[in-house]
Every structure is written in structure tokens, then in C-alpha cells.
Amino acid sequence: MSDLHDLPAHTLLAAYRQRSLSPVEVTQAVLDRIARWEPHLRATYLLRPDAALAQARASETRWLRGAPCGPLDGVPTTIKDNIATQGDPLPLGTAATSLAPAAAHAPPAARLLEAGAVLVSKTTMPDYGMLSSGLSTFHALARNPWDLRKTPGGSSAGAGAAAAAGYGPLHIGTDIGGSIRLPAGWCGVFGLKPSLGRVPIDPPYTGRAAGPMTRSVADAALMMQVLSKPDERDCMSLPFEAIRWQDFDGGVEKLKGLRIGLLLDAGCGLSVEPEVRAAIEAAAGLMEQAGAIVVPMQPFMTQAMLDGMDHAWRMRSHVDLAALAPEKREAVLPYIRAWADSVAHFSGPQTFAAYHQFHATRVATVKACAAFDYVVSPVSSMPAFDAELPSPTNDPLRAMAHIGFTVPFNMSEQPAASINCGYTARGLPIGLQIAGQRFDDLGVLQVARAFELMRAPQRPWPEPPGA
Template sequence: MSDLHDLSAHALMAAYRQRQLSPVEVTQAVLSHIARWEPHLQATYLLRPEAALAQARASEARWLRGAPLSALDGVPGTIKENIATEGDPTPLGTAALAPAPAAAADAPPAARMRAAGAVIVAKTTMPDYGMLSSGLSSLHPLTRNPWNLAKGPGGSSAGGGAAAAAGYGPLHIGTDIGGSLRLPAGWCGIFSLKPSLGRIPIDPPYTGRAAGPMTRSVADAAALMQLLSQPDARDSMSLPAQDIAWSQFDQGAERLRGLRIGLLLDAGCGLAPEPEVTAAVEHAARLMQTAGAIIETMPPFMTQAMLDGMDQFWRMRTHTDLQALPAGRRDKVLPYIRAWADSVAGISGVELFNASQQFHLTRVHTVRACSAYDYVISPVAPMPAFDAELPSPTNDPLHAMEHIGFTVPFNMSEQPAASINCGYTRSGLPIGLQIIGARFDDLGVLQLAHAFESIREPQRAWPRPPGA
């Protein structure tokens, strides 16, 4: 048997049912593994071993009585810092909000995990306000990438990506408003699904914002989708209850046969993909074609004006938030984010209105471009993981969003989009493939991702703690 911390959720569910393992011994193994990794990764916030073990003991008792709360009872997992958990502060990765008040209630994803009996081992780190694709934060120590500690894990679900790749248990939940699930998934070599908007309720809701699974496999993501995709009135965009057969994610490579798949290699804006990224995505397309898919190269549909407009609007939102803080607290925010946000201090109302319209234009162009295909594939990011100390790939607050041209359109179009590893650079860094489906076709995206998972080359061993 694999090391306990490496076991999938599906393997743990089977072992618990057959009383081959207990949640206590699994949680102890995960906590010991985290203790070896965490001085190097710094991926966790509110890591409380005794609280995790108390949850595990309660789960063990339920399994012994034959009364688990769900199939995932006792399976360890983590939750991103910005997903509220009752009684805990939610500082959003920034020292400017510390000490943050305790949350009055669990946000929907945390409530679903707790009701299912999953063991919440820790919360995971994020950068200030979730507005960076890196592990840099004014509140937390720098979060690093387990594949190469000199590199960052991506963000804003930084700790979740690092934790999943490092083996901090099988289940992790992050959020995404422009790529914050998929970017760390791609750079950490794991799987993630940004579901259709409203499929997993989130509180507070915001245009384009989605919660989603971060796991080592499609199978474990499907198990989390089964748990998390229940309506919640706190999310004004929550989708109605729907009986989705999440367990039918495994359709095999046959699922690819006859599908018309668009291959998007030019985002139309931002940074161009590096050659190793393009080569890996093209190789993935050839594998799908060999399995019977019809691959067609897509022309770009985004424009730089769309990307710049969304960026400008987000700058103003953050600028407004920062201006509401007392000066002493505002000064604690990362200088990069302050420079990014304050760059729009002098724009006019007309300029801000025009910027706001780019969200809708992006939505319209994205849906129109994708409607010609069953699915679309693309790079997740134009480059592999970048230096850990940098806030963004460009390290330039005036060009902070140049790496999200492939991911952000699908937040605005509300379409499900997944990241799955499709290769490695010469230096051994993972490369992410994005798989996009039509709105509401979350199960189809999981099925296509699992089909690719079954035909891609064998994956490299997961990274181990230094000295292990």
C-alpha cells in the first residue's frame, strides 16, 4: 500500500468501509507528512493538529458504529483561507485586516465538508485579497512550489495547489475569479475544476467567482463535486438542485471519439505561450486526436482591450477597498498591490464605465467562439511556474494580468474549465492543459479530463520533502 498521506479519497473510502484503515491513523500520517513539508512550503493557515485529530476520532467512532455521515467521512482535506469557517478569522491573506473578526458561520463549501464528516486539517494560504497569482502575502510566510522550492505555486489558491501536490491529504478546496484554481493547478501538476458559475455555492458571491476542487486526480475531484454542488440561498447565483451523475466521470478514452475540439494556442492578449508550453499542449491535442477526437485550431477571440478593461476595473475595486482602510493598515498591504490599485486613482467615470463593459464583451466573445466546438483545450498559463519571490510573472504592477488571457474569459462566460497536467519542462516543472466545456457541462469536462488522464504518459512521482 502507498504511504497513507498519498492515498486517494477513493482508496480511503474503500479502506474505511472495509475497516482496513481508520481516520485517526490516516490523519496522523497526513499531519506527520505536513510537519516534514511545512517548514519548506508554508502552505497552511490555521494548522491545528489537535482539532484535526478530534474530528478524526469522531469519524472513527461513526465508522465503527456503521453510521458514517457520508462516503467522505474521515477523509482529510484543506480549505482556502477566504472560505469562511465558523469561529475562525478570515484575513484574506493580508496583514491589513489582522486581527480579522471571527466568521459567524461556515461558508457553503466548508459547511458541506463539515456535514460530510471530512477532516478539515487546515486552511491554506493566499496572497493579499487574492489579487496575485503567487504565494506572496503580507500576512503569511512565502508559499513555495513543492516541485521546485525556488518557484511559486501560483495563486491565488496558492496554499491549496502546493498542499495537493505535496500530499497534505487528498481533498482541497480553492476559489477562482480569473484563474486562481487553474493557475496553481497547472503550475503544481494537479487537477482542478472551476465549475460553472453557481454550481458550487460561495459566500460572498461575486461576478465570475467560483469555488472548486483541487486534487491529484479527476476521480477525487468528482467525489468533491458530488459533495459541494448543492444549492445554497446565500449565493444569489447558486444553481438549482440537479441530479448529476458525478460518479459517471469514468467514460474511458472512448469518450473522445468523434468530439470536435477547438485548440486555442493564441489567447489574443497578454503574454504569448513559451515554446515548451505550446509543445506540451500540442502533444496533448495529438493524443486526443489519436483517440478519435477531431482537433481544429481556433483563432483568438480575446483582445488586449478586454483584458486591460477587466484589470482596470479590478484595480479600482481594490483601490476603493484600500482607501477605506486607516492609513496604518493600508500601509501593510503589499507595495505591489498598492501600486497596482492606486494606478487608477485619477481615471474618469467614463473610463471606468468603459472598463466595466469589457466583462460583458469578454462573455459574449467567449461564448460565441466556443459554440462551434464540443470542447476547447488550451494552455492554462503562457509559462511554467515562476520565481517564488515575484508577485506576478511580469513583476510589473502596470502589467499584472498578462498571464491570465487563457483563463479569465471562462470566468466571465460562466463555463466549466479544468486544469490537468499534460507534461513537464526540461527542468521538471509541470505544464497545465485547460479543458473547457459549455456552460453547465461540468460532468462532461470531468469525463474529458479523465479520458485524457487515461491516455497521457505516466506521471512523474510526486515531490517529497527535502531529505525524505
């Protein structure tokens, strides 16, 4: 049997049912794994071994009675910093936040804990989630387990690192421009940004979604059974739909006859690096061999769209930062302050024009995808960059140059996933993005599962230094 920290959730649940494993020994194995990795990765926030073991003992008692409380009972799980857990501070990755305890679990946390998941730890993120790196003024710098010199990505930085390092099988992140898919791609794990509203979240916001980050499509589907349950606190949530998430595995046959768009040029931002392009083309080739009809796509994003959304986010952050007390504002990462304050001179019409690009992006994305069942592309144009940098460009005036492939599907509300499709010559993972039509979350999982079955054997998961 594999090491306990490496076992997928569905394997753990079967073992609990058969009483061949206990949630206590599994949780302890995960805590031991974290103890070996964490001095190097710094992926956790509120790591509380005693509390986790207490939850595991309660789960063990339920399993011994033959009465698990839900479909995730006893499975080790992490939850991102910005998803509230009752009684815990919500720093949002920044030293500028007042550390008041949260009054209640946010919907994703509530669903996981109701289902019996063992909360091993929360995970780290950058200041306000506005970076695709693990750089934070509150948390220690998060690193990538595949190469400690590199970032795990962001803003679900700790979640991506934790999934790749074996901090248990189930992790949850959030995504407003790529913050699940980017770290999933750079850490070699699977991440799903669901259709907007499929997973209720609080507070809701344009393009914002919560979703699973796991080592397998099967574990992500298991999480979606729980996360997609309704919660009235999300005023943007979809009507509940009893999707058969357990039907995620349609085999390679799922691909036969599908019309798949191949997008290799985002139309904006940074150019795709040759190793990334080659890996995406190879993945599309496998799909074509399985019977899919793969059609090259022209770029549909423009630099004006990307710049407009970037400027709109800057203005939102500029207004938020201006409302802080001076000493709190000074505590925010200087890169974030420079990025936000760069639009201080914007007029009302300029700000409105910037915000209009959210809608322009939505319209362009839906139109471009209408001819296809699914669209595949790079998650990002490059592999993971240096851990100490806030963004690949290290330039606050080009802070979003790397999200051209991911952000359109936030605005169009379409589901999109990241799955590993290869490695660079230096051994860094490369993420393949699979996007579906709006509401077709299960279809995206099925296509991802088909690719998971076809892709080349994956390299062993990284081990902590000295292992």
C-alpha cells in the first residue's frame, strides 16, 4: 500500500468502511508529512494537530458504529485562508487585516465539515489574493515542492503546494482570474474552477468561484458532490442541480466525436514558451487520436480587454486601500500598493471604460467557444517562476500579463480545469486547461478524466529535502 498521506480520498473511505484503516492513523500520517515538508514549503495557516486528531477520533467512533456523518467522513482536508471557518481570523494574506474571529463557516467550509472532512489546516495566500504567487505580508513565503526556488502560484498558493506535497487528498481554493488553475498547473495537480455559482461562496463577486484542488479527477468529483450543495448566502449561486458527479469517469470514449478548440495564443499578455506549447499540442494530439475533432482557434481576447479588467481591479483595490488607517495601509505589500495606486488619476469615464471590459470579455469568450464542445489551452504561458517574485514580470504595471488564458472563463462563467500534461526539461509541471460550456461542469470532469487515462505516466510526487 502507498504511504497513507498519498492515498486518494475514495481509497481512504473504502478502507474506513472495511475497518482496515482508521481516520486517526491517516490524519497522523498526514500531520507527520506536513511536519517534514512545512519548514520548506510554508503552505499552512492555523495548523492545529491536536484539533485535527480530535476530529479524526470522532470520525473513527462514527465509522466503528457504522454511521459516518457524510461522504467525506475522516478524510484529511485543507481550506484556503480566505474561506471563513467559524471562530478563526481571516487575514486574507495581508498584515493589514484586523484579526477578528469569523462569525460562521463560509459555505464551502460548512459543506466540507458537515460531510465529516477532517480540517488539518488552512492554507496560505498572498495579500488580498491579488497575486499569482505565495508572497504575503502575513504568511511566510510559500514555495513549490517540485522546486523550492519556484512559486507554487496563487492566489491559492498553499493549497497547490499542499496538494502536491501530500498534505492529505482534498484541498479547496478560490479563483477570480486563475487562482485555482494557475497553482494547480504549476504544482502538477488537478484543479477545477466551476461554473459561477455552482459552488456557493460568501462573499460572492463577479467571476469568483471556489473549487477543488486534488491529485486526481476522482477526488475532485467527490468534493463536488459536497461543495455544490445549496447555500442561500450566495446571491449569485445557481439553482441546485442534482448532478451525478459519480459519473465523472466516462473513459477515453468520452472524447469520440467531440469538437475541441485548441487555443495556443491568448491574444494578450505574455507569449507562450516553446516547452509549454509543445506539451499542449501533444495533449491535443492524444485527444485527436482518441476520436476528438481538434480545431485550431484564433485568439479572442485582446490586450484592451486584459488591461481594462486589470485597471478595474486596481481601482477597486485603490478604493479599498484608501479606506484603511495609514498604518494599516503601509502594512500592505508595496507591490500591491503600487499596482492599486497607479490608477489614482483615473476619471469616472476611464473607470467605467475599464469595468466595461469584464462584459466585453464575457461576450467574446462565449462567442468564441460556441462552436466547440470544449476548449483546451495552456493554463499559463510559462511554468512556475521564482518564488520571491510577486508576478512573472515583477512589474506592477504588467501584473496580469500571465492570466490571458484563465481569466476569460471567469468572466464567461464557464467551468475550466487544470490537469498536468507534461514537464519542462527542468522537471516543472505544465498545466493543460480544459474549458466547457457554461453549466457543463460534469463534462469538464469527464474530459479531464479521459485525458488522465491517456496521458503519459506521471513522475513520482516530490519528496521533502533529506527524504
